[in-house]
Amino acid sequence: MAGDDVRICVEVRNLTVGYDDRIVLRNVSWTVPCGTSAAIIGPNGGGKSTLLRTLVGQLRPLEGTVRVLGRPPGQAGPLLAYLPQSEHIDWDFPIRAVDVVLQGALARTPWWRPPGKDAYAAAMAALERVRLAAEAERPIGALSGGQRQRVLIARALLQDAQLILLDEPATGLDAPAQHELLDVLDDLKREGRTVIATTHDLNCLTDHFDTVLCLRGEVVCQGPPAEALKPEHLQAVFGRHVPLVTAEGRVTIFEHRT
Amino acid sequence: MTRAFLGVSLIAVLAGVVGAFVMLKGLAFIGDAIAHASFGGLVAAMLLGLPLHLGALAFALATAAGLTALGRRTGLRADTSLAILFTGAFALGVLGLASRPNFTGDLTALLVGSVLAIRLGDIYWILAAAAITGVVLLTSFRHLVYISFDPSGAEAAGLPVAGLQWLLLSLVALTVVVSLQAVGVVLVVALMITPAATASLFVRRLERLLAAAVACGLAATWIGLYAAFSLSPPPGATVVAVATAQFTAGLVLRKLLRRRPPGAGSAGTTA
Numbered sequence: 001m002a003g004d005d006v007r008i009c010v011e012v013r014n015l016t017v018g019y020d021d022r023i024v025l026r027n028v029s030w031t032v033p034c035g036t037s038a039a040i041i042g043p044n045g046g047g048k049s050t051l052l053r054t055l056v057g058q059l060r061p062l063e064g065t066v067r068v069l070g071r072p073p074g075q076a077g078p079l080l081a082y083l084p085q086s087e088h089i090d091w092d093f094p095i096r097a098v099d100v101v102l103q104g105a106l107a108r109t110p111w112w113r114p115p116g117k118d119a120y121a122a123a124m125a126a127l128e129r130v131r132l133a134a135e136a137e138r139p140i141g142a143l144s145g146g147q148r149q150r151v152l153i154a155r156a157l158l159q160d161a162q163l164i165l166l167d168e169p170a171t172g173l174d175a176p177a178q179h180e181l182l183d184v185l186d187d188l189k190r191e192g193r194t195v196i197a198t199t200h201d202l203n204c205l206t207d208h209f210d211t212v213l214c215l216r217g218e219v220v221c222q223g224p225p226a227e228a229l230k231p232e233h234l235q236a237v238f239g240r241h242v243p244l245v246t247a248e249g250r251v252t253i254f255e256h257r258t
Numbered sequence: 259m260t261r262a263f264l265g266v267s268l269i270a271v272l273a274g275v276v277g278a279f280v281m282l283k284g285l286a287f288i289g290d291a292i293a294h295a296s297f298g299g300l301v302a303a304m305l306l307g308l309p310l311h312l313g314a315l316a317f318a319l320a321t322a323a324g325l326t327a328l329g330r331r332t333g334l335r336a337d338t339s340l341a342i343l344f345t346g347a348f349a350l351g352v353l354g355l356a357s358r359p360n361f362t363g364d365l366t367a368l369l370v371g372s373v374l375a376i377r378l379g380d381i382y383w384i385l386a387a388a389a390i391t392g393v394v395l396l397t398s399f400r401h402l403v404y405i406s407f408d409p410s411g412a413e414a415a416g417l418p419v420a421g422l423q424w425l426l427l428s429l430v431a432l433t434v435v436v437s438l439q440a441v442g443v444v445l446v447v448a449l450m451i452t453p454a455a456t457a458s459l460f461v462r463r464l465e466r467l468l469a470a471a472v473a474c475g476l477a478a479t480w481i482g483l484y485a486a487f488s489l490s491p492p493p494g495a496t497v498v499a500v501a502t503a504q505f506t507a508g509l510v511l512r513k514l515l516r517r518r519p520p521g522a523g524s525a526g527t528t529a
Binding site: 056057058076077078080081082083084088089090093094095096099100102103104106107111112114115139140152155159161165 | 282397398400401403404406407408409410411412413414415416417458461462463464467
């Protein structure tokens with residue numbers, strides 16, 4: 001298993017990537033050691049989602065190299081779980097929460113074998129771990145935004161993914177829901193899994209992520225939050241509206257006037 | 259008449275099951291387009307003296323494959339590539355027919371179907387399509403659900419999303435082709451979509467939705483055929499009209515059910 005012998009879960013060297021007519025990210029070099037958590041921050045259009053989509057193999061690098069769990073992007077199979085931005089998922093699809101979790105078993109079981117009672121029990125256990133066992137039978141569309149994210153995390157647990165990528169998981173969640181989500185992400189890390197999330201919620205970073213990567217078309221800063229999130233870096237990332245993180249981990253946003 | 263009844267009932271089952279996916283994935287336009295594209299195949303097969311189903315199936319599958327490929331390679335919006343493909347194939351069919359003026363007599367049958375002309379060979383085609391669909395759903399139902407619900411997540415986890423999408427479109431193509439004899443190019447999409455839409459007014463679980471869509475389709479088929487045999491309007495159109503009436507009645511019924519205040523359901527009975 002790649003997770004056993006690979007120490008670096010994500011290795012990006014001199015990556016330039018974009019779409020047909022425009023380059024979104026230039027010359028990004030970044031590594032994420034296995035078993036750590038990393039937040040990718042930056043403004044809209046700064047390249048956060050583009051980087052994640054490159055890691056899962058949905059976008060090809062124009063230049064540079066990318067290794068995910070020691071393999072080229074798109075080759076990690078069930079070792080990788082990707083939670084796309086909420087609007088890419090059809091939440092009206094008529095399935096129950098537990099059915100979504102059971103999807104995690106598909107990547108690991110032979111095509112022709114239906115999931116048995118074992119898989120159902122494992123799915124219930126996964127829901128228990130994200131504190132949603134009581135919601136198992138409810139339609140996925142009836143759950144709140146935070147609960148939906150945790151159902152997808154339960155799916156990643158059933159899949160036994162070693163690397164979990166989340167694109168804007170905290171968007172639209174109120175503070176209690178964000179903290180429930182972050183508690184679950186902490187659990188994942190404690191189990192030795194690697195967690196990478198894009199976010200613009202700086203408040204949570206200091207408490208919950210080991211490193212941050214600040215993107216605005218290129219790398220503006222990276223490192224442990226306390227070192228990377230200096231006022232001058234944040235201003236370079238966010239422009240006039242700069243969120244500042246205090247020693248207690250609180251954020252204030254001030255408008256920078258020149 | 260027994261043959262027509264059997265054939266259309268089998269089609270209702272097949273179209274109900276496939277139609278539920280078509281509706282949920284928002285593929286109604288694609289289903290319609292595949293049906294129109296298969297018209298080109300029908301005419302080509304007719305001109306070449308080949309089995310009609312084969313020609314229709316070839317065009318329908320080619321459209322399905324073309325859609326998957328065009329969407330991925332050109333970055334065109336799906337509905338754009340779709341419109342180009344199916345109008346092109348349909349135009350080929352019209353040109354083919356025009357080149358042999360003596361075929362124009364069959365045009366109406368191709369466009370709106372001819373239930374009473376269902377032959378034993380058509381029944382075999384429908385049975386084969388149902389068997390293939392059954393095998394695909396038995397082995398890949400959950401995979402198809404996964405890629406419908408969260409295609410990006412499924413792809414990242416290693417599922418062959420493009421292949422599965424093509425598989426789903428192929429089932430749509432197969433259903434369309436075997437239904438053509440009964441309801442024709444223009445109405446076939448109604449057999450897939452309308453019963454599924456009616457079912458979705460009342461049912462929220464996918465497995466139940468499939469069953470309810472089949473039930474609605476069968477009811478529309480039987481009522482439609484019975485009316486057609488007693489009053490002799492065109493059977494295919496009658497079945498579709500009944501399905502549409504069913505949906506309208508469903509809408510009204512749901513509105514009435516929702517308007518009833520909570521607890522009113524037990525009024526007049528002892529709790």
